[in-house]
Amino acid sequence: MKMTLSVIKADIGSIGGHICPSKRLLETVRSFVETNGTGRQLILDHYVSFTGDDIAIVMTHTKGVGHEEIHKLAWEAFLAGTQVAKEQGLYGAGQDLLKDAFSGNVRGMGPAVAEMAFEERPNEPFLFFAADKTDPGAYNLPLYLAFADPMNTPGLMLAPAMAKGFTFVIMDVNYTEGDRVIELQTPEELYDVATLLRNPERYVVESIWTRATGEQAVSVSTSRLHNIAGRYTGKDDPVMLVRVQKNFPATGEILAPYAIGPFVAGGMRGSHHMPFMPVPLNSGISYFDGPPVVSCAAFAMQQGKLTEPADAFDHPFWEHVRTRVSEKAIDMRRQGFFGAAMLPMAELEYTGIVEKLKKLDGKFSIRK
Ligand code: 13P
Ligand code: 13P
Numbered sequence: 001m002k003m004t005l006s007v008i009k010a011d012i013g014s015i016g017g018h019i020c021p022s023k024r025l026l027e028t029v030r031s032f033v034e035t036n037g038t039g040r041q042l043i044l045d046h047y048v049s050f051t052g053d054d055i056a057i058v059m060t061h062t063k064g065v066g067h068e069e070i071h072k073l074a075w076e077a078f079l080a081g082t083q084v085a086k087e088q089g090l091y092g093a094g095q096d097l098l099k100d101a102f103s104g105n106v107r108g109m110g111p112a113v114a115e116m117a118f119e120e121r122p123n124e125p126f127l128f129f130a131a132d133k134t135d136p137g138a139y140n141l142p143l144y145l146a147f148a149d150p151m152n153t154p155g156l157m158l159a160p161a162m163a164k165g166f167t168f169v170i171m172d173v174n175y176t177e178g179d180r181v182i183e184l185q186t187p188e189e190l191y192d193v194a195t196l197l198r199n200p201e202r203y204v205v206e207s208i209w210t211r212a213t214g215e216q217a218v219s220v221s222t223s224r225l226h227n228i229a230g231r232y233t234g235k236d237d238p239v240m241l242v243r244v245q246k247n248f249p250a251t252g253e254i255l256a257p258y259a260i261g262p263f264v265a266g267g268m269r270g271s272h273h274m275p276f277m278p279v280p281l282n283s284g285i286s287y288f289d290g291p292p293v294v295s296c297a298a299f300a301m302q303q304g305k306l307t308e309p310a311d312a313f314d315h316p317f318w319e320h321v322r323t324r325v326s327e328k329a330i331d332m333r334r335q336g337f338f339g340a341a342m343l344p345m346a347e348l349e350y351t352g353i354v355e356k357l358k359k360l361d362g363k364f365s366i367r368k
């Protein structure tokens with residue numbers, strides 16, 4: 001059966017600043033989707049969770065990607081949630097709902113979207129990632145390692161289908177007139193892939209496809225909120241779907257790169273580099289409005305019906321990683337605003353610092 005997996009997520013308000021949504025907010029979104037989605041047989045199944053202050057709605061259905069009714073369901077669930085967020089005085093109520101009227105698709109309206117349509121395998125394991133206090137480029141390194149580096153992924157040597165390599169579709173997210181994308185094939189164009197992915201603020205993996213069968217393995221949300229709003233409105237806090245096993249990397253090969261805890265953009269006011277911490281499902285944030293966090297729910301699916309999620313980063317192994325990431329975070333924070341701790345100017349251009357620099361510039365004089 002041709003199945004569609006859709007995940008649509010938004011920050012519609014949170015407790016105590018940008019920590020996490022309230023229980024009532026989460027329950028409101030969940031029951032809206034239950035009643036109007038699963039209840040009315042618009043979707044086959046759903047899973048609603050939070051990561052930091054972002055709520056994600058995973059939906060299974062047969063309507064294909066970018067479908068108006070599916071997007072409208074998520075949009076209206078977030079509107080219903082925003083009402084509650086306002087009633088409870090949550091911070092940033094409706095933060096990511098940047099447009100007033102729904103117009104067929106949530107793309108370009110604020111919420112992040114990742115979707116895939118595919119012929120469901122007899123068993124269909126997949127992973128749902130959600131990250132907070134960072135942007136979609138945070139997935140560049142883990143995806144590169146998992147899909148293109150045999151040092152990380154022995155499947156590239158051991159599994160015949162994987163040995164044929166993968167097609168990376170990479171988006172230039174600075175281009176705002178439309179989707180500016182490039183397709184590159186690994187292993188032949190590995191160095192070209194690396195050349196782009198080294199700049200995660202501009203070039204972002206949008207999807208990955210196996211070359212053996214043409215099937216899609218990965219879909220990443222690529223929205224840039226400041227491109228939509230024309231000013232800084234929060235980080236993009238990306239979601240991602242990854243199909244695993246058989247022709248795709250094994251779950252463990254996909255998860256392994258998260259042990260690195262690489263520095264990513266996004267901590268505190270969306271303006272700092274902080275290490276990326278893998279956390280259990282439904283974790284908030286804390287230290288320095290961070291560190292940037294990523295959660296992973298692993299599912300099995302049968303004709304669109306989901307099992308309960310297995311919490312991929314809720315395992316003793318990741319406690320060691322979290323301790324190391326915490327140490328990295330504190331080390332980086334020791335240097336405050338200095339150098340690599342803060343993002344480059346281009347990423348700050350919609351905040352007050354630009355005005356301040358303009359004023360200071362006028363006070364400079366050239367010494368005779
Ligand atoms: P499969 O044989 O199901 O692909 O599993 C292999 C595996 O997961 C080894 O890590
Ligand atoms: P969100 O983008 O997750 O709302 O975070 C805003 C922020 O930068 C808090 O420091």
Ligand code: MG
Nearest residue numbers: 011018053092
């Ligand atoms: Mg927020």
Ligand code: MG
Nearest residue numbers: 053054132237
């Ligand atoms: Mg957030």
